[in-house]
Amino acid sequence: MEFVIKISQFLLSLSLLIILHELGHFIPAKAFKTRVEKFYLFFDVKFSLFKKKIGETVYGIGWLPLGGYVKISGMIDESMDTEQMAQEPQPWEFRSKPAWQRLIIMLGGVTVNFLLAILIYIGMSYFYGDIFLPNENIKDGLLIESSVANKAGLQTGDKIIAVDGDEIETFSQITEKVLFGKVITIERDGRQSTITMPEDFLSQLMDAKEKGFINLRQPFIVMKVPDTSFNYTSGLKEGDMLVGLNGVSTKYADQVKTQLEAFKGQSVTGIVKRDDQEIEVPLKISDEAKLGLVIAGGSTFETLEALGYYDFEVKDYGVLEAFPVGLKKAKDKIVSYWDQLGAIFTPSTGAYKGVGGFKAIYDIFPSSWSWQVFWNITAFLSIMLGVLNLLPIPALDGGHVMFLLYEMISGRKPGDKFMEYAQMVGFFILIALVLFANGNDIYKAIFG
Numbered sequence: 001m002e003f004v005i006k007i008s009q010f011l012l013s014l015s016l017l018i019i020l021h022e023l024g025h026f027i028p029a030k031a032f033k034t035r036v037e038k039f040y041l042f043f044d045v046k047f048s049l050f051k052k053k054i055g056e057t058v059y060g061i062g063w064l065p066l067g068g069y070v071k072i073s074g075m076i077d078e079s080m081d082t083e084q085m086a087q088e089p090q091p092w093e094f095r096s097k098p099a100w101q102r103l104i105i106m107l108g109g110v111t112v113n114f115l116l117a118i119l120i121y122i123g124m125s126y127f128y129g130d131i132f133l134p135n136e137n138i139k140d141g142l143l144i145e146s147s148v149a150n151k152a153g154l155q156t157g158d159k160i161i162a163v164d165g166d167e168i169e170t171f172s173q174i175t176e177k178v179l180f181g182k183v184i185t186i187e188r189d190g191r192q193s194t195i196t197m198p199e200d201f202l203s204q205l206m207d208a209k210e211k212g213f214i215n216l217r218q219p220f221i222v223m224k225v226p227d228t229s230f231n232y233t234s235g236l237k238e239g240d241m242l243v244g245l246n247g248v249s250t251k252y253a254d255q256v257k258t259q260l261e262a263f264k265g266q267s268v269t270g271i272v273k274r275d276d277q278e279i280e281v282p283l284k285i286s287d288e289a290k291l292g293l294v295i296a297g298g299s300t301f302e303t304l305e306a307l308g309y310y311d312f313e314v315k316d317y318g319v320l321e322a323f324p325v326g327l328k329k330a331k332d333k334i335v336s337y338w339d340q341l342g343a344i345f346t347p348s349t350g351a352y353k354g355v356g357g358f359k360a361i362y363d364i365f366p367s368s369w370s371w372q373v374f375w376n377i378t379a380f381l382s383i384m385l386g387v388l389n390l391l392p393i394p395a396l397d398g399g400h401v402m403f404l405l406y407e408m409i410s411g412r413k414p415g416d417k418f419m420e421y422a423q424m425v426g427f428f429i430l431i432a433l434v435l436f437a438n439g440n441d442i443y444k445a446i447f448g
Contacts, residue, residue: 002367009365011065013378015041017113017385018068024112025070025105032101035092038071066434072105099408106400113386117333120379122326128372129316130325131301133171135160137311138216141188142174143254145212148204153195154178156217156254159187175214179205180339202343203350219243219307220253221296222272229292235281236293237274241307244271245283253295264289333383341387357438394426 018041029036036057044051044062051060062068074093089096094105141157144150154160160174161167163181168174178184179202184195198204205213220242225232244250245259246268263285270283283291304310317325343351356363361381366373390398399422407413414422 005369006362006365006367009369009374009377010362013365013374013381014065014361016378017116017382018042020112020116020382021109021385021389022068022070024108024110025072026108028101028105028108029070029072029094032097032105033092034094034097034101034105035073036070037073038069040070041068043067043069099404099413103401103404103408106397106404109397110386110389113382113389114330114334117379117382117386118326118330120326120375120382121329122322124372124375124379125317125325125329126319126322129314131312131314133216133301133310133312135168135170135174138171140217140252143212143215143217143252145215146205146208146210148201148208148210149178149213151204152197152201154184154186154214155188157188160214161185161187161192171216176336178214180343199348200350203353206350206353215298216304216310217252217254218296218299218304219309220250220256221299222293223296224294226292226294230284230286231292234270234283235279236272236283240272240274240281242270243273243278245269257289260285260289260291330379330383333380334387337380337383337387353440355437355440357434357440359438360440393429394422395430396426399426 022039022041026036026039038058038060040048040060040062042049042062043064043066044060045064047063048060049063051058053059072094074089074095094102097105138159141159144154144156144158146154160178162185163177164183165185166177168177178197182197184197186193186195222236222238222240222242224238225234225236242250242256245256246263248255248259250256250259265285265287267282267284270281271278272281273279285291299307301310301312305312340351343349344355345352364377389396390401392398392402394400394403403414403419403422
């Protein structure tokens with residue numbers, strides 16, 4: 001059932017993005033009286049799952065879910081229809097239209113991608129509002145679980161104040177900014193200092209294959225005391241929160257872990273919080289620094305706030321308020337994804353190791369259906385599709401735009417033969433990138 005839910009979200013999101021992107025090309029093409037021969041969701045290599053001709057356009061669904069396309073008459077595209085291009089230009093063809101019209105047609109797809117993301121963020125701001133943790137409300141610093149981050153200089157308890165001079169406003173900004181940042185400003189023991197991150201930090205992080213990185217510090221909450229546990233008779237109950245060991249305060253689970261290492265193999269007195277009361281319990285610590293308990297894996301925002309650990313803020317927006325909020329979210333995501341691309345295309349960072357293909361996209365969808373999560377992911381994927389399509393690679397929209405801008409500036413149109421060769425080169429580059437991304441997925445699945 002989990003697979004059905006995830007694949008349904010994946011295919012619905014992908015289909016929506018492809019159809020709207022291609023509509024972005026289709027609508028201005030029709031507006032400028034340019035003939036559109038095909039409008040396809042997915043690729044119809046050899047055969048189609050469905051097709052129907054309406055007017056001069058064949059609408060269809062292909063069997064290969066790697067994207068979609070519109071075939072515009074008189075345009076050198078992935079169809080490589082050189083036979084048509086060898087004939088005399090016709091008034092309804094793309095190549096017969098003024099350069100400014102061709103530019104609008106080519107920019108239509110990415111324009112729709114960005115507009116869709118903006119509309120989704122506006123809608124989500126209005127319907128769901130925002131729940132966030134202001135950075136200033138993280139009083140005792142963060143949990144830094146990564147040995148790579150520790151080696152770089154970050155420690156549990158550090159407050160991350162700024163990255164590359166940009167002040168951190170909310171907890172949700174921290175991980176992404178640190179991953180791609182160069183200089184981290186921290187506060188430790190009341191004093192501020194800076195840490196310069198190694199250039200290959202991302203590479204080290206991925207090679208380490210550690211699950212944790214930067215998280216909120218959590219309380220140590222007992223979920224279960226197994227009857228096989230050596231602390232079964234200690235008096236511990238489900239829901240108890242361990243707040244002290246041998247007189248040492250342990251507000252957070254990471255502090256409990258430190259004290260367990262210090263007292264391993266010994267019997268100690270624990271202090272647990274139960275029903276707003278603190279109770280002493282005798283505890284045994286194994287030689288492996290374990291208590292033999294099942295503890296909470298991670299408390300929800302609501303639980304952490306109810307326990308008094310963090311003060312979250314909730315903001316609701318009216319229709320007019322949601323517009324600037326949605327615009328800012330879209331802008332921030334575009335800038336963030338552009339920065340990520342910059343890191344990926346800089347080999348020394350090692351960010352390319354994290355590139356994923358269709359499985360990576362599939363994996364980000366949750367195993368239970370949530371429209372809020374679905375729309376949030378779809379908005380990000382729409383931005384990703386828009387930015388990637390703007391790359392100046394022949395066969396992508398950005399490649400066509402690059403040649404059109406050259407034509408408009410120089411007054412010289414690139415020859416059809418040159419465009420054919422450029423399209424072939426771009427096609428092979430795209431195939432290489434797709435193989436690399438999906439090859440990364442396969443490598444991770446096999447070797448972890």
